[in-house]
Amino acid sequence: MTLIDKNILIVDDETDICSLITMVLNLEGCRTYSSNNLAEARKELELRAFDAILTDIRLPDGDGVEFVRQIKQRLGDSTPALIVTTGFSHFTQEEILASGADEFVEKPFDVDSLIRSIKSAMNTAMSRRLAG
């Protein structure tokens, strides 16, 4: 699977993290949209369809785990969602995956493994769509 021409939403309150992921994904040929909070992210979701969503957990106006749960409820299981966060949060890895998130990427991450995780999440979502 390639990432060329995919629409990807990045949600992180650290603008430098957004810029980094934007650059990494642009180099892979993606179109990226970044938001620094959940309100902005929800607006983006109304404007267009996304092939993958990457979100941090600790955000100024809510938490990313709950956000993923809502997305999965509203948009269905077919949209791949990844949690990209630091190793320290009050959620366990099990709780994070229970929200419906397809992948969990720990910060700091290797650029290559971030790309691999996005591809893998999209593959999982794709196979779910074919099966379902």
Next chain:
Amino acid sequence: VESNEELKRQIAELNGQVKYLVKTERRLYQAQTELDRQFKRVHALNQFLLKSSKSAALAQILGLAVGALQGLFALDRTLVLLKRPGAFVFDEILSSRELACTEALHELRRPLILTGIQNGTGAELLSALLPLGVVHSPHVSVTFIPLRRRDGELNGLIILQSLNFERISFHDCIPKENDVAFFNLFKTHVETAIENWVLHTQLESEVRQRTDRLRDTQEQLNHAGKMAAVGTLAAGLAHELNNPIAVIIGYAQTFLKRSSEPELGLALAVIEKQGKRCADLVRALLDFSRKAPAARTLISVDGLCARILELASGRARSGGVNFMVEMGGPQPLPALNVAITSIESVLLNLVVNALDATSAGGMVRLKAESVLKNGVGGVAFAVSDTGTGIEADILPRIFDPFFTTKAVGQGTGLGLSLAHQFVEAHEGKIDVESVPGRGTTFSVWLPATLALEMKETAL
């Protein structure tokens, strides 16, 4: 004639009265002497009781006993013998001489005074003392005072020797048959004094042990306090650091892939490497502060050691150090119910430290054997090296967080601290012994069965 007769009668009567007076006077004098002697003895007993109760040493108590007897009797030699516990031998307390305990000596219950040539048991007892130079002749008096514990066990023996022919004038002061009652009383007092001393010593050592244990607990509490403080600090810090580190590593990796300039590539590689070093440090900090108990799994010690060998042998090879694993002991090794990653990191940490401390040609050994500790079965691991050793003054600090002797950038200073924490969480024990210049041995003991949940050691 009549008056003459009368006079004679009166003289005879007077004579009789004088004789009576003289006799009475002599009796009075004897009574006086006896009273005097008895008074001296009571005084000596009292003095002994008073002084011995203030004595801290057994030798001092026995010295006081002998001193009291020397004040009362004309004695040429005094010997104090203590029976060696569990052996049929006496030790003379003032010299290094020893005396074999004979059956006759061992059976002695009451004080015994032997004067002159003896037959039978008396002769046997006297000849037993020959090795100590106690001779017997018609003019010698020897007194035996056996000392026994309350349960009847023989403790010791006091021997008094008087050469009476040289001291006719002190004849009264030489121990005689009728002094046995006094010696018996004296014996009881000495036995009581010894008994009190033993109790006192036991009490003192118990107090000392308790004080030591309290101090240990205090030290452990201090350590736990430090760990907790570091844990809290680390958790907060780690979150703040991971984002900037992610940005640094991410950009370095991204541009490293597309850089065609060798110098820029080198710089980016260094940035990436240093960023990862920060990431490792943060991960160690997070491990340190992690509250959640790790899941326990049943593992075999062989498997664990094989894994350590696999992980560390590369490092050993590059340092030229001989690294070997020994599965020792006659007992089969029990399985361990542990958080694998924790225990693996404990042993790996100790082995890597040992390899770092050992120069090429040296040896690092990981040994595992089944060891019972306080009645609990478990596995004792020992990691020993032939390295530089640890100086005594820093030994107490090596388990402290952030304490490191490695060069800047070589160690986080958290390895041993974490090892300590992990082992404690498994109800185990970690210890270190080191001889500077000769090498260090770390020992880790882990119980084989664990009923308790992993303890939350950090806040």
